[in-house]
Amino acid sequence: MSRSERLLDLIQILRRHRRPVSGRTLASEMGVSIRTLYRDIATLQGQGASIEGEAGLGYVLKPGFMLPPLMFTDEEIEAIVLGSRWVAKQPDSRLSAAATDALAKIAAVLPDDLREELDASTLLVGPAAGAVEGIDLGLVRQAIRNERKLGFLYRDAGGAASERVVWPFALGFFDKVRVVVAWCETRQDFRHFRADRISGLNATDIRYPRRRQALLREWRATLDVPRRGPGD
Amino acid sequence: MSRSERLLDLIQILRRHRRPVSGRTLASEMGVSIRTLYRDIATLQGQGASIEGEAGLGYVLKPGFMLPPLMFTDEEIEAIVLGSRWVAKQPDSRLSAAATDALAKIAAVLPDDLREELDASTLLVGPAAGAVEGIDLGLVRQAIRNERKLGFLYRDAGGAASERVVWPFALGFFDKVRVVVAWCETRQDFRHFRADRISGLNATDIRYPRRRQALLREWRATLDVPRRGPGD
DNA sequence: CGGCTGCTGCCAGAATCTGACAGTGGCCGC
DNA sequence: GCGGCCACTGTCAGATTCTGGCAGCAGCCG
Numbered sequence: 001m002s003r004s005e006r007l008l009d010l011i012q013i014l015r016r017h018r019r020p021v022s023g024r025t026l027a028s029e030m031g032v033s034i035r036t037l038y039r040d041i042a043t044l045q046g047q048g049a050s051i052e053g054e055a056g057l058g059y060v061l062k063p064g065f066m067l068p069p070l071m072f073t074d075e076e077i078e079a080i081v082l083g084s085r086w087v088a089k090q091p092d093s094r095l096s097a098a099a100t101d102a103l104a105k106i107a108a109v110l111p112d113d114l115r116e117e118l119d120a121s122t123l124l125v126g127p128a129a130g131a132v133e134g135i136d137l138g139l140v141r142q143a144i145r146n147e148r149k150l151g152f153l154y155r156d157a158g159g160a161a162s163e164r165v166v167w168p169f170a171l172g173f174f175d176k177v178r179v180v181v182a183w184c185e186t187r188q189d190f191r192h193f194r195a196d197r198i199s200g201l202n203a204t205d206i207r208y209p210r211r212r213q214a215l216l217r218e219w220r221a222t223l224d225v226p227r228r229g230p231g232d
Numbered sequence: 233m234s235r236s237e238r239l240l241d242l243i244q245i246l247r248r249h250r251r252p253v254s255g256r257t258l259a260s261e262m263g264v265s266i267r268t269l270y271r272d273i274a275t276l277q278g279q280g281a282s283i284e285g286e287a288g289l290g291y292v293l294k295p296g297f298m299l300p301p302l303m304f305t306d307e308e309i310e311a312i313v314l315g316s317r318w319v320a321k322q323p324d325s326r327l328s329a330a331a332t333d334a335l336a337k338i339a340a341v342l343p344d345d346l347r348e349e350l351d352a353s354t355l356l357v358g359p360a361a362g363a364v365e366g367i368d369l370g371l372v373r374q375a376i377r378n379e380r381k382l383g384f385l386y387r388d389a390g391g392a393a394s395e396r397v398v399w400p401f402a403l404g405f406f407d408k409v410r411v412v413v414a415w416c417e418t419r420q421d422f423r424h425f426r427a428d429r430i431s432g433l434n435a436t437d438i439r440y441p442r443r444r445q446a447l448l449r450e451w452r453a454t455l456d457v458p459r460r461g462p463g464d
Numbered sequence: 465c466g467g468c469t470g471c472t473g474c475c476a477g478a479a480t481c482t483g484a485c486a487g488t489g490g491c492c493g494c
Numbered sequence: 495g496c497g498g499c500c501a502c503t504g505t506c507a508g509a510t511t512c513t514g515g516c517a518g519c520a521g522c523c524g
Binding site for chain 2 (some may be wrong): 002004012015045047048049050062063064065066067068070071072073074075077078079080082083084085086087088094095096098099101102105106109110111113114116118122123124125126141144145169170171172173174175181205213216
């Protein structure tokens with residue numbers, strides 16, 4: 001196994017362990033000596049991976065994705081840049097900041113001439129369409145990622161308000177509105193909630209008893225239209 | 233210089249030469265032997281770079297971007313995936329295919345558990361908003377990239393039609409419409425053209441006499457609102 | 465204090481990379 | 495066909511890099 005492959009493996013092993021792992025454990029799992037492991041960690045850190053080591057504890061990888069070297073065509077990079085710019089315009093401030101950061105990260109590693117081409121890229125997106133949400137969509141995304149229950153007050157189309165406790169598992173981005181897709185404990189069914197009609201958001205620490213992927217699958221099955229793939 | 237750095241350098245050198253370059257030239261430019269160069273090329277090809285060699289001619293790199301290993305946070309990758317999904321829904325079929333391909337490329341190099349996470353990613357985009365354009369936006373993007381003149385018939389808001397020859401330099405994606413931003417030869421000024429009002433598109437081979445970046449800068453300067461950065 | 469751990473310098477042996485040479489086959493102009 | 499140019503492969507000794515073991519320092523905790 002080449003060194004570069006081993007480095008990617010190391011990232012994966014670190015990903016699997018959420019708690020701190022000692023260098024010795026990692027080394028034996030990869031079949032190398034501790035000394036080499038320290039060198040590998042240093043190399044990864046030099047490449048931008050956020051691995052933290054603390055004496056007496058072990059190593060932790062901050063949550064994230066490590067992409068190996070990758071080749072994109074002109075059109076593919078245009079698509080990614082355009083998409084990220086669109087996301088950057090969305091009302092979800094955390095996500096839009098992340099989109100900006102991601103583009104900056106890509107630009108940072110590019111040679112000058114390519115960076116210019118990226119900056120001068122000629123696909124533009126219009127200003128964000130809709131009104132600003134009253135709630136923090138970042139909290140919703142966090143609840144989805146961590147499979148936590150969400151409580152809030154919902155005002156439906158007729159104006160009637162109701163208290164809800166839901167298991168959120170997806171977030172839809174439409175032209176004007178953001179929609180939280182969830183299993184509603186109150187109604188015992190899948191429900192969609194327009195973000196602009198949600199108030200008094202309460203992000204709990206209570207894990208809901210299902211896997212988010214499973215909920216997503218079931219929800220899709222309830223839709224009339226046949227669905228081709230993820231994200232449709 | 234480490235081997236991996238040298239490989240990135242090789243990509244850059246290949247990028248600079250648009251015409252085929254012989255292996256010997258490349259080798260001397262990098263200060264290595266021809267044998268090593270062949271080995272490097274083989275390694276790059278193994279990593280997915282589309283380098284083509286032909287006996288009697290030399291090597292050419294198909295236009296594209298090579299990204300070095302890169303680390304993204306969870307939110308950054310969510311932003312990129314969401315953005316690409318949005319692009320994939322746009323009416324521009326070439327670009328939307330490119331977005332799909334880019335996601336597939338990323339998914340292909342990810343370990344299984346991460347690929348699942350990506351597939352089950354819970355940020356969804358609604359169906360494409362507007363009507364289908366009658367023209368091939370791919371041709372417009374190509375004309376922009378290559379700085380070529382574009383001819384077409386334009387029907388303005390009042391219904392009046394006119395023949396135009398323009399220097400296109402940007403393409404705007406708005407809620408419902410795509411807008412071509414260009415210097416209009418006919419009117420001798422910057423003009424915006426809604427894609428759905430363009431017909432009889434004629435992509436010429438005639439290069440226009442200005443740089444697209446410069447046009448973009450001048451156009452931005454003519455706008456009232458102060459602009460913060462690229463893509464705004 | 466002792467035990468555990470991260471982290472660095474050093475050095476000999478293992479593994480890999482490199483350069484040179486030889487050879488094959490394709491393409492092109494003469 | 496012939497010769498020149500070039501991409502590409504196999505082989506092998508020497509240069510280079512990587513690796514593992516050892517020693518040592520520093521921080522944290524019971």
